[in-house]
Amino acid sequence: MRARQLIHAASVTLACGATIAIAPLSAPLAAQTIAIVGGKVYPVSGPPIERGTVLMRDGVIVAVGAAVSVPDGAQRIDATGKIVTPGLVNASTLLGISEIGSVASTRESVARGRDGIAAAFRPWDALNPRSVLLVPARDAGITSTVVMPSGGLISGQAALLHLINGTASEMVLRAPVGMVANLGHIGGGQNATPRAETLMRLREILEDARVYRTRRADYERAQARPFAASRLDLDAMLPVLDGREPLIVAVDMASDIDAAMAVAREYKLKLIIAGGAEAWMLADRLAAAKIPVLTGAMNDIPATFATLGQRQENAALLAKAGVQVTIIRNAGDGDEEGFNARNIRFEAGNAVAYGMDWNTALRAITLTPAETFGVADRVGSLAPGRSADVVIWSGDPFEFATQPERVFVRGVVVNAPSRQDLLEERYKTLPPNYRAP
Amino acid sequence: MRNRPLFLAVALSACAGQHSAPTAQPAPTRVTAHDTSVAHAAMLGATSTPNADPFPSTYHPFTSRPTLIRNATILTAAGPAILGGSVLLRDGKIVAVGNVASVPDDAIVVDGTGKYVTPGIIDTHSHIGAGGAPDDNGTQTDDVNEATSPVTANVWVEHSVWPQDPHFPRSLAGGVTTIQVLPGSANLIGGRSVVLKVVPSRTVQGMKFPGAKYGLKMACGENPKRVYSQRGPSTRMGNVAGYRAAWIQAESYRRRWDKWNADPKGDPPSRDLGLETLAEVLRGNILVHNHCYRADEMAQMIDIAREFGYKIRSFHHGVEAYKIADILARDSISASVWADWGAFKLEAADAVRGNMALLTRAGVRTVMHSDDPGGEERLNQEAAKAMAEGNRIGVPITEDVAVRWMTINPAWALGIDGVTGSIEPGKNADVVLWSGDPFSVYTRAEKVWVDGAMLFDRLDPSARWRTDFELGFVPDSRGGSK
Numbered sequence: 001m002r003a004r005q006l007i008h009a010a011s012v013t014l015a016c017g018a019t020i021a022i023a024p025l026s027a028p029l030a031a032q033t034i035a036i037v038g039g040k041v042y043p044v045s046g047p048p049i050e051r052g053t054v055l056m057r058d059g060v061i062v063a064v065g066a067a068v069s070v071p072d073g074a075q076r077i078d079a080t081g082k083i084v085t086p087g088l089v090n091a092s093t094l095l096g097i098s099e100i101g102s103v104a105s106t107r108e109s110v111a112r113g114r115d116g117i118a119a120a121f122r123p124w125d126a127l128n129p130r131s132v133l134l135v136p137a138r139d140a141g142i143t144s145t146v147v148m149p150s151g152g153l154i155s156g157q158a159a160l161l162h163l164i165n166g167t168a169s170e171m172v173l174r175a176p177v178g179m180v181a182n183l184g185h186i187g188g189g190q191n192a193t194p195r196a197e198t199l200m201r202l203r204e205i206l207e208d209a210r211v212y213r214t215r216r217a218d219y220e221r222a223q224a225r226p227f228a229a230s231r232l233d234l235d236a237m238l239p240v241l242d243g244r245e246p247l248i249v250a251v252d253m254a255s256d257i258d259a260a261m262a263v264a265r266e267y268k269l270k271l272i273i274a275g276g277a278e279a280w281m282l283a284d285r286l287a288a289a290k291i292p293v294l295t296g297a298m299n300d301i302p303a304t305f306a307t308l309g310q311r312q313e314n315a316a317l318l319a320k321a322g323v324q325v326t327i328i329r330n331a332g333d334g335d336e337e338g339f340n341a342r343n344i345r346f347e348a349g350n351a352v353a354y355g356m357d358w359n360t361a362l363r364a365i366t367l368t369p370a371e372t373f374g375v376a377d378r379v380g381s382l383a384p385g386r387s388a389d390v391v392i393w394s395g396d397p398f399e400f401a402t403q404p405e406r407v408f409v410r411g412v413v414v415n416a417p418s419r420q421d422l423l424e425e426r427y428k429t430l431p432p433n434y435r436a437p
Numbered sequence: 438m439r440n441r442p443l444f445l446a447v448a449l450s451a452c453a454g455q456h457s458a459p460t461a462q463p464a465p466t467r468v469t470a471h472d473t474s475v476a477h478a479a480m481l482g483a484t485s486t487p488n489a490d491p492f493p494s495t496y497h498p499f500t501s502r503p504t505l506i507r508n509a510t511i512l513t514a515a516g517p518a519i520l521g522g523s524v525l526l527r528d529g530k531i532v533a534v535g536n537v538a539s540v541p542d543d544a545i546v547v548d549g550t551g552k553y554v555t556p557g558i559i560d561t562h563s564h565i566g567a568g569g570a571p572d573d574n575g576t577q578t579d580d581v582n583e584a585t586s587p588v589t590a591n592v593w594v595e596h597s598v599w600p601q602d603p604h605f606p607r608s609l610a611g612g613v614t615t616i617q618v619l620p621g622s623a624n625l626i627g628g629r630s631v632v633l634k635v636v637p638s639r640t641v642q643g644m645k646f647p648g649a650k651y652g653l654k655m656a657c658g659e660n661p662k663r664v665y666s667q668r669g670p671s672t673r674m675g676n677v678a679g680y681r682a683a684w685i686q687a688e689s690y691r692r693r694w695d696k697w698n699a700d701p702k703g704d705p706p707s708r709d710l711g712l713e714t715l716a717e718v719l720r721g722n723i724l725v726h727n728h729c730y731r732a733d734e735m736a737q738m739i740d741i742a743r744e745f746g747y748k749i750r751s752f753h754h755g756v757e758a759y760k761i762a763d764i765l766a767r768d769s770i771s772a773s774v775w776a777d778w779g780a781f782k783l784e785a786a787d788a789v790r791g792n793m794a795l796l797t798r799a800g801v802r803t804v805m806h807s808d809d810p811g812g813e814e815r816l817n818q819e820a821a822k823a824m825a826e827g828n829r830i831g832v833p834i835t836e837d838v839a840v841r842w843m844t845i846n847p848a849w850a851l852g853i854d855g856v857t858g859s860i861e862p863g864k865n866a867d868v869v870l871w872s873g874d875p876f877s878v879y880t881r882a883e884k885v886w887v888d889g890a891m892l893f894d895r896l897d898p899s900a901r902w903r904t905d906f907e908l909g910f911v912p913d914s915r916g917g918s919k
Contacts, residue, residue, distance in 0.1 A: 103782070302911050303571055307571075343822075350878060353878060401824070420779075
């Protein structure tokens with residue numbers, strides 16, 4: 001029944017005109033039944049299954065277990081000796097909205113905004129499904145992403161993408177899934193906004209959005225005082241104010257995290273902390289307030305005065321305290337981030353090396369982000385009714401030597417040669433043959 | 438974090454490139470100011486003396502005890518792995534490898550069961566110390582690029598190095614024992630590099646690798662032409678004209694000074710710090726490290742080197758090096774590259790993860806470099822990624838080969854392969870004991886020895902090196918994790 005519900009496309013119109021688009025799960029793909037048999041299956045939503053079977057039909061998982069009978073006519077894929085997991089979720093990436101870091105015409109992640117406010121900005125409207133960085137990420141087992149804008153005080157909205165081989169609009173699984181804001185000393189340089197002023201401006205926008213909601217008619221008649229943000233931005237803030245859309249606050253310093261938590265309490269916001277270098281210092285309080293944290297495990301450098309307490313144990317310490325932790329990349333991810341969105345599994349492996357339980361780490365790049373962004377009924381686990389996003393790995397998915405051998409998105413094998421593969425093939429023989437593919 | 442404006446930092450610091458003197462032999466001990474006569478020393482500042490050493494190393498190995506690591510898997514970087522082997526360190530040197538029959542009475546014994554031993558990791562491309570942490574705008578720790586003129590051969594990056602940079606102990610904890618700190622890539626010619634031991638010290642002189650030659654940083658392509666777009670060079674052809682103009686001056690300077698040094702009569706020629714460094718390259722006393730991404734530009738830099746009679750020791754970054762692997766192998770130019778950095782600028786658009794494997798197959802001395810403090814902490818993981826890609830595309834890379842990428846090959850690129858970079862008797866006891874296979878994501882450096890002295894022990898957090906900056910500022914997470 002759940003699978004049936006998921007098949008329906010829906011556009012849920014919410015109060016105040018805000019819309020959350022929810023795409024249909026099963027587009028008309030090559031309809032077939034596939035059984036992956038013999039592998040060690042990590043459903044993530046349940047305990048691992050030695051020699052388990054994953055049965056999928058028409059792009060949706062229909063059964064997972066040790067004693068699943070494979071229907072006649074199903075395609076059988078032998079995964080004996082291999083590991084089977086849900087497709088991975090990279091929950092903070094520029095994949096699809098940034099191609100070449102230094103080429104401004106290929107970067108779509110930072111809005112011009114007004115005074116650092118771009119709440120209405122929807123970067124996925126510029127999503128390029130033909131980005132050459134998408135194929136290598138998908139080949140490496142990334143089947144969903146959260147595409148996040150950056151910059152300014154309110155960067156804009158985030159969307160959860162499904163890396164199907166389709167059009168941009170087909171790839172949007174759920175949008176928006178959050179409003180991205182930056183706290184702390186923002187703007188860079190000697191003229192950056194001081195921390196308390198950043199907070200003041202965030203409060204001002206929230207306050208104005210609150211007034212705007214109640215005095216909308218006056219505003220339309222130009223009988224309201226000026227607001228700190230444009231009409232579109234104020235509209236976009238309303239679901240956040242209602243606690244329906246999380247405010248994803250990119251913030252590192254413990255005192256700034258503390259301040260963000262205070263604002264969230266004051267306005268009854270649903271808060272997600274992203275980055276959170278020093279979140280471990282507040283682990284118990286974050287757990288008690290049920291605030292999810294997106295963070296990494298490969299940075300121990302006091303790179304700024306806001307990250308003096310940065311350590312690789314951060315994710316593990318938070319998880320142990322009961323915080324819902326999603327692992328994102330937090331090191332070496334400057335403008336080459338899109339190139340290496342695929343490396344999220346190594347970040348999870350490093351989290352294990354620094355104290356995180358292995359299963360929790362796998363969850364932190366699959367089901368936990370799916371839960372955090374409200375799509376756990378669709379992706380992130382191998383369970384009946386979920387999209388058939390499955391990876392067959394040659395071994396431990398966190399290990400460098402392990403290869404993702406086959407990647408399914410909605411039940412379709414998506415592995416394809418990337419531009420990088422084509423270059424490697426061309427230059428395996430020197431000099432190259434430029435008239436060959 | 439991703440949201441930080443990293444582009445400038447990446448674009449400017451991503452600039453390794455080295456060329457070097459043709460010899461692969463251990464660097465000869467440099468003639469130092471202290472070796473010259475007192476009378477002559479008084480006027481050293483006025484003369485341009487080959488191999489002069491006005492800022493001599495004051496490094497001395499730390500106190501060590503004879504140490505036997507036994508029953509470990511040893512990746513020697515000099516031959517096949519030794520299973521269940523031993524390594525004996527004494528007086529700062531490796532004295533025995535393989536089966537050490539008896540335990541010396543005075544030796545500390547370290548059980549290596551289930552663990553691996555490798556040479557100390559060497560990074561040919563670091564900016565730590567010169568680009569210190571924290572590096573917020575305005576913290577005044579960014580001393581990497583003297584971006585005031587396209588040719589700044591006159592600067593020496595050691596004069597930017599802050600020994601209390603918190604990056605240093607973190608690199609050591611990653612098994613890194615030797616680094617080359619380079620000026621950035623804003624300039625066509627960025628200045629002198631310096632080779633450092635990753636050790637606590639009050640002064641940079643106390644970190645300098647004794648006997649190591651200097652390097653010269655050069656940079657191709659996008660960075661210089663972007664930085665100097667207003668005053669020039671603003672094009673790649675402008676870049677090449679700039680290199681050639683500098684070498685023409687340097688050649689003339691070298692001739693004047695060589696003549697005067699051979700027969701010091703009358704007034705010496707006037708001294709010029711920049712031309713002096715370039716003249717030292719032409720004499721083979723300084724190794725060239727050349728930041729260059731594109732294959733076609735590397736080929737042009739090779740021609741420029743031939744035109745002026747110097748050699749390029751290593752191309753740094755070389756994301757397209759795989760396209761000219763045969764040429765690099767023919768000319769004995771090493772390639773200091775990444776496992777998987779690409780797409781951050783157009784000249785990095787053709788990056789492939791198979792770069793290292795394809796270079797290695799062609800016979801190029803291939804080096805895993807970082808250009809990034811975080812990457813420097815995990816060069817073993819970077820090598821593991823590149824090894825996996827080689828295996829994926831049908832260019833098999835063994836662990837014995839991959840370990841060379843981060844030990845003996847970078848040692849060669851720095852001209853110190855005669856004294857470090859492999860586990861062989863007589864070499865400096867720069868050694869890492871890993872908790873397991875160093876190419877596993879779960880493995881961490883457990884103990885690190887520099888010249889036989891154990892300077893890092895993950896199992897003893899109370900003895901961890903903390904820089905002055907860290908005291909008070911950085912929470913002491915001792916005991917927070919093993």
